[in-house]
Amino acid sequence: xxxxxxxxxxxxxxxxxxxxxxxxxxxxxxxxxxxxxxxxxxxxxxxxxxxxxxxxxxxxxxxxxxxxxxxxxxxxxxxxxxxxxxxxxxxxxxxxxxxxxxxxxxxxxxxxxxxxxxxxxxxxxxxxxxxxxxxxxxx
Amino acid sequence: xxxxxxxxxxxxxxxxxxxxxxxxxxxxxxxxxxxxxxxxxxxxxxxxxxxxxxxxxxxxxxxxxxxxxxxxxxxxxxxxxxxxxxxxxxxxxxxxxxxxxxxxxxxxxxxxxxxxxxxxxxxxxxxxxxxxxxxxxxxxxxxxxxxxxxxxxxxxxxxxxxxxxxxxxxxxxxxxxxxxxxxxxxxxxxxxxxxxxxxxxxxxxxxxxxxxxxxxxxxxxxxxxxxxxxxxxxxxxxxxxxxxxxxxxxxxxxxxxxxxxxxxxxxxxxxxxxxxxxxxxxxxxxxxx
Numbered sequence: 072x073x074x075x076x077x078x079x080x081x082x083x084x085x086x087x088x089x090x091x092x093x094x095x096x097x098x099x100x101x102x103x104x105x106x107x108x109x110x111x112x113x114x115x116x117x118x119x120x121x122x123x124x125x126x127x128x129x130x131x132x133x134x135x136x137x138x139x140x141x142x143x144x145x146x147x148x149x150x151x152x153x154x155x156x157x158x159x160x161x162x163x164x165x166x167x168x169x170x171x172x173x174x175x176x177x178x179x180x181x182x183x184x185x186x187x188x189x190x191x192x193x194x195x196x197x198x199x200x201x202x203x204x205x206x207x208x209x210x
Numbered sequence: 211x212x213x214x215x216x217x218x219x220x221x222x223x224x225x226x227x228x229x230x231x232x233x234x235x236x237x238x239x240x241x242x243x244x245x246x247x248x249x250x251x252x253x254x255x256x257x258x259x260x261x262x263x264x265x266x267x268x269x270x271x272x273x274x275x276x277x278x279x280x281x282x283x284x285x286x287x288x289x290x291x292x293x294x295x296x297x298x299x300x301x302x303x304x305x306x307x308x309x310x311x312x313x314x315x316x317x318x319x320x321x322x323x324x325x326x327x328x329x330x331x332x333x334x335x336x337x338x339x340x341x342x343x344x345x346x347x348x349x350x351x352x353x354x355x356x357x358x359x360x361x362x363x364x365x366x367x368x369x370x371x372x373x374x375x376x377x378x379x380x381x382x383x384x385x386x387x388x389x390x391x392x393x394x395x396x397x398x399x400x401x402x403x404x405x406x407x408x409x410x411x412x413x414x415x416x417x418x419x420x421x422x423x424x425x426x427x428x429x430x431x432x433x434x435x436x437x438x439x440x441x442x443x444x445x446x447x448x449x450x451x452x453x454x455x456x457x458x459x460x461x462x463x464x465x466x467x468x469x470x471x472x473x474x475x476x477x478x479x480x481x482x483x484x485x486x487x488x489x490x491x492x493x494x495x496x497x498x499x
Contacts (some may be wrong), residue, residue, distance in 0.1 A: 083255045083356035083440065101421050114262065115420035116429050139262055139430065150258045152360065152433065 076108040076142075078132070080149045087137055087154060088133065092126035095147055097140055104140070106147055118201040121206055132157045134206050136199050160207040169200035180202040181207060214483065216496070217476045221469060228465035232290035234299065235458035241352075242451035252356065254482050256437045257271045261433050266427045267403060269417070270479065279431055280401050284373040288322045289343070291366060291398070291439075293382040293446040298326050303383065303450055304330040310393030311345030311381055323375070325366065327351045327443070355498035359440035367435060370399045383449035389456060398438060401431070
């Protein structure tokens with residue numbers, strides 16, 4: 072049997088997840104991408120969203136705030152700057168950050184010439200916060 | 211005769227100072243370990259990011275050097291991120307850093323603007339009326355985590371892209387060993403393509419890229435710069451605390467030596483006093499006989 076693919080989620084602070092998995096689903100920039108054992112080598116950029124997997128050690132789901140996925144030698148490495156397992160999502164913090172992002176969007180929206188980059192960043196922050204909240208609720 | 215009482219006072223005050231320096235040494239040791247741990251735990255992330263950068267750069271080939279962050283900026287000046295410490299009592303750490311910075315600056319033929327971490331560096335630059343563009347205090351240097359370092363990296367990138375600068379340089383103390391911290395200047399921007407690790411697997415072309423190499427690469431580069439800045443900060447902090455621990459250890463040792471010498475003098479003086487007193491008494495008794 073092919074055996075499981077080993078899934079590893081790596082953040083700057085620690086290695087958050089290290090588990091064998093039979094299937095993994097992660098948020099690619101153009102939509103969700105699924106990976107099974109013996110997948111061809113791949114590098115993908117991630118959007119903020121949900122990373123979920125099923126495997127011999129049980130299924131799991133977590134939030135990732137963007138980053139990259141790399142499949143090599145039957146190992147899937149998710150390299151992300153931030154992420155939490157569903158149970159660890161801080162809803163209050165997400166709500167606060169959603170509020171902050173909305174506020175910023177309103178300000179940059181009125182100030183016509185304000186850097187496009189700022190508003191893009193605020194949009195991204197808002198998206199991350201909403202996604203976190205959604206995932207915490209569906210649980 | 212330097213009073214025996216003064217001597218006793220000096221010995222006990224040296225004892226007090228010794229206690230303080232020893233406590234500071236212990237604090238520095240703990241913090242040092244904490245920063246070392248942090249450096250270790252961020253290593254897998256850093257390695258993966260730079261590995262990805264290297265592999266994608268190989269896929270993109272020579273077109274990499276045409277990306278904006280790979281070309282010298284439009285400006286004339288250099289932007290320097292200088293990392294010093296907030297507090298003193300860490301040996302020659304800051305003066306070494308600042309001396310190195312002066313030498314580096316003398317070697318340039320154009321002006322430099324500074325971003326500074328650490329109050330020592332900020333004060334120095336202010337007193338000499340250098341162009342201190344920004345003094346980064348939020349958060350305190352010691353409380354730095356990856357998110358804050360990322361913000362700093364973004365700030366530097368934005369400045370670089372504004373067209374005011376030609377390049378961005380980090381000046382910090384590289385940690386070579388517990389007793390060696392070398393002030394170092396490394397270029398951050400523009401990125402030089404040969405700074406990437408040589409790529410081993412030739413299977414670069416067979417890799418599926420989702421969505422495509424350019425998009426991934428462009429979102430990878432900011433992450434890459436973030437790890438560079440973060441690692442630099444952690445390394446500087448490690449050096450600072452190693453240096454502080456060393457300085458405090460020296461101070462404690464010096465206090466012990468001093469105490470020993472003074473105690474010798476004190477005992478001799480005390481003995482002299484007793485002998486004189488005894489002689490007086492004996493002399494008096496003889497006279498009475």
